[in-house]
Amino acid sequence: xxxxxxxxxxxxxxxxxxxxxxxxxxxxxxxxxxxxxxxxxxxxxxxxxxxxxxxxxxxxxxxxxxxxxxxxxxxxxxxxxxxxxxxxxxxxxxxxxxxxxxxxxxxxxxxxxxxxxxxxxxxxxxxxxxxxxxxxxxxxxxxxxxxxxxxxxxxxxxxxxxxxxxxxxxxxxxxxxxxxxxxxxxxxxxxxxxxxxxxxxxxxxxxxxxxxxxxxxxxxxxxxxxxxxxxxxxxxxxxxxxxxxxxxxxxxxxxxxxxxxxxxxxxxxxxxxxxxxxxxxxxxxxxxxxxxxxxxxxxxxxxxxxxxxxxxxxxxxxxxxxxxxxxxxxxxxxxxxxxxxxxxxxxxxxxxxxxxxxxxxxxxxxxxxxxxxxxxxxxxxxxxxxxxxxxxxxxxxxxxxxxxxxxxxxxxxxx
Amino acid sequence: xxxxxxxxxxxxxxxxxxxxxxxxxxxxxxxxxxxxxxxxxxxxxxxxxxxxxxxxxxxxxxxxxxxxxxxxxxxxxxxxxxxxxxxxxxxxxxxxxxxxxxxxxxxxxxxxxxxxxxxxxxxxxxxxxxxxxxxxxxxxxxxxxxxxxxxxxxxxxxxxxxx
Numbered sequence: 217x218x219x220x221x222x223x224x225x226x227x228x229x230x231x232x233x234x235x236x237x238x239x240x241x242x243x244x245x246x247x248x249x250x251x252x253x254x255x256x257x258x259x260x261x262x263x264x265x266x267x268x269x270x271x272x273x274x275x276x277x278x279x280x281x282x283x284x285x286x287x288x289x290x291x292x293x294x295x296x297x298x299x300x301x302x303x304x305x306x307x308x309x310x311x312x313x314x315x316x317x318x319x320x321x322x323x324x325x326x327x328x329x330x331x332x333x334x335x336x337x338x339x340x341x342x343x344x345x346x347x348x349x350x351x352x353x354x355x356x357x358x359x360x361x362x363x364x365x366x367x368x369x370x371x372x373x374x375x376x377x378x379x380x381x382x383x384x385x386x387x388x389x390x391x392x393x394x395x396x397x398x399x400x401x402x403x404x405x406x407x408x409x410x411x412x413x414x415x416x417x418x419x420x421x422x423x424x425x426x427x428x429x430x431x432x433x434x435x436x437x438x439x440x441x442x443x444x445x446x447x448x449x450x451x452x453x454x455x456x457x458x459x460x461x462x463x464x465x466x467x468x469x470x471x472x473x474x475x476x477x478x479x480x481x482x483x484x485x486x487x488x489x490x491x492x493x494x495x496x497x498x499x500x501x502x503x504x505x506x507x508x509x510x511x512x513x514x515x516x517x518x519x520x521x522x523x524x525x526x527x528x529x530x531x532x533x534x535x536x537x538x539x540x541x542x543x544x545x546x547x548x549x550x551x552x553x554x555x556x557x558x559x560x561x562x563x564x565x566x567x568x569x570x571x572x573x574x575x576x577x578x579x580x581x582x583x584x585x586x587x588x589x590x591x592x593x594x595x596x597x598x599x600x601x602x603x604x605x606x607x608x609x610x611x612x613x614x615x616x617x618x619x620x621x622x623x624x625x626x627x628x629x630x631x
Numbered sequence: 632x633x634x635x636x637x638x639x640x641x642x643x644x645x646x647x648x649x650x651x652x653x654x655x656x657x658x659x660x661x662x663x664x665x666x667x668x669x670x671x672x673x674x675x676x677x678x679x680x681x682x683x684x685x686x687x688x689x690x691x692x693x694x695x696x697x698x699x700x701x702x703x704x705x706x707x708x709x710x711x712x713x714x715x716x717x718x719x720x721x722x723x724x725x726x727x728x729x730x731x732x733x734x735x736x737x738x739x740x741x742x743x744x745x746x747x748x749x750x751x752x753x754x755x756x757x758x759x760x761x762x763x764x765x766x767x768x769x770x771x772x773x774x775x776x777x778x779x780x781x782x783x784x785x786x787x788x789x790x791x792x793x794x
Contacts, residue, residue, distance in 0.1 A: 249636070321660070321662070321663070323663065324662065324663065324666065327666070354685065354689075355685065355756055355758065356685050356686050356689045356758055359686070359689045359690070359693065359758075360689050362693055363689045363690070363692040363693035363696075363697060364692065366692070366693055366696070366697025366698065367669070367673075367692060367696050367697055369697060369700075369701050370665070370666065370669055370696070370697075370700050370701060370704065373701070373704055374662070374666060377662050378662075389708065392701055392704060392705070395701075396698070396701055399697075399698075416758060
């Protein structure tokens with residue numbers, strides 16, 4: 217499984233250590249299911265611990281960095297440089313009273329924070345931190361990421377609906393519309409990447425990039441760009457956080473949530489952000505490989521460095537860009553990103569066929585594709601922008617054909 | 632399906648699927664019904680995974696739990712007073728008859744099928760096999776389905792087109 221499967225003390229891959237422990241238990245005559253269950257528990261515990269610790273760290277980093285970008289101090293009172301601020305926040309969130317609105321749908325209101333967190337954590341199972349460090353090595357890994365993240369949509373709607381608050385419902389409807397639109401773009405971007413490597417197993421995708429010494433970043437720049445934009449929408453980060461736009465609709469779908477329930481939404485948002493960064497790292501940035509450096513530095517450290525760098529990009533975007541309007545965001549998905557991604561998928565298919573038919577060596581084909589795709593990316597963005605930029609939307613409200621024919625929506629007044 | 636884990640998983644998933652389906656049919660509030668329906672879909676996905684149909688399981692989550700449920704949510708939210716008081720409708724008995732006929736059909740097929748394939752080995756890679764089948768042998772139904780979806784999209788656009 218691992219290219220450098222070695223002794224337990226070889227910490228280039230922590231999977232070696234776990235494997236040694238499990239073998240030791242197996243040798244002591246335990247039934248065969250014990251190491252199996254134990255490996256699952258160890259993996260889940262490790263991933264959860266990592267996610268929570270990273271979140272604590274990044275709450276502080278994000279607030280300090282945003283403070284610096286916006287020429288203010290950021291948290292600096294609790295501990296040296298405000299380092300203990302996340303801990304203080306966590307304690308505060310745990311200790312706060314949880315208020316339930318009297319008109320709320322109690323079952324759904326209680327269920328929604330749980331239903332938001334579960335998929336966010338489940339996604340982390342498929343990411344290979346290094347060859348031996350993956351909780352669930354699925355051969356449909358890429359599809360699993362999309363599938364599990366897509367179930368968060370209904371959970372967010374539950375939160376907004378059950379709160380029985382108009383701002384919550386507005387936020388929930390915005391989220392549902394956004395997630396459905398950008399999911400299409402996201403799936404097409406992932407399709408472009410996996411069509412190039414010919415496998416949906418994340419380990420194979422990384423191995424492919426390692427074998428040809430070519431990160432998909434160079435081969436699929438347009439797909440990466442679309443994925444970053446779509447992911448920023450999916451995880452509700454600021455250029456597109458209109459689902460919880462404080463200046464418009466208080467806090468969107470979690471307006472009515474407080475205490476640890478609110479903390480659950482916050483946790484889900486951060487963990488989903490890490491999952492997105494991990495997806496980008498694995499699919500486009502070569503995962504745990506770094507052109508031979510993984511022989512000397514533990515692969516999981518390289519993976520984490522890339523992951524945190526990608527996550528920092530999202531913080532940077534948040535500090536830099538203003539929030540867009542909902543109609544702008546929806547129009548951007550359907551009129552700009554979607555046509556370009558469809559063209560990109562077609563391009564990937566054509567390139568795969570050309571590569572297979574000519575049987576040219578990878579050293580010739582891949583650089584040619586990289587240059588071609590970069591040129592086409594720039595050409596498509598500039599060209600489509602010039603073309604679509606001229607099409608101004610007509611803001612005059614008109615009655616749709618259906619409404620005119622039927623004579624308005626039938627609405628029975630309350631008795 | 633000899634080992635304990637598979638049997639326990641099968642029964643747990645079956646109870647989850649059928650129980651959630653029952654809640655979907657009986658609950659009065661449509662939004663709660665949608666949530667129960669999602670749980671039922673997830674149970675079906677689990678059953679697919681148990682049958683080593685990993686691609687089908689993940690596609691079930693992606694399409695049914697992730698997309699179809701949101702479609703139903705849109706339908707509920709865009710319909711006035713759809714969320715409550717929806718039991719009294721004239722279509723109650725025809726719907727019951729149709730559901731009964733469908734259940735009878737499924738049971739008949741299940742009884743007529745020879746289930747002696749339990750000892751077969753699990754599939755290795757289903758994703759590529761399904762892809763090959765869809766684009767080679769079953770390419771015509773696949774294309775017909777895509778044309779049907781395109782026609783549905785065009786119909787929706789024509790209906791809401793502004794005059």
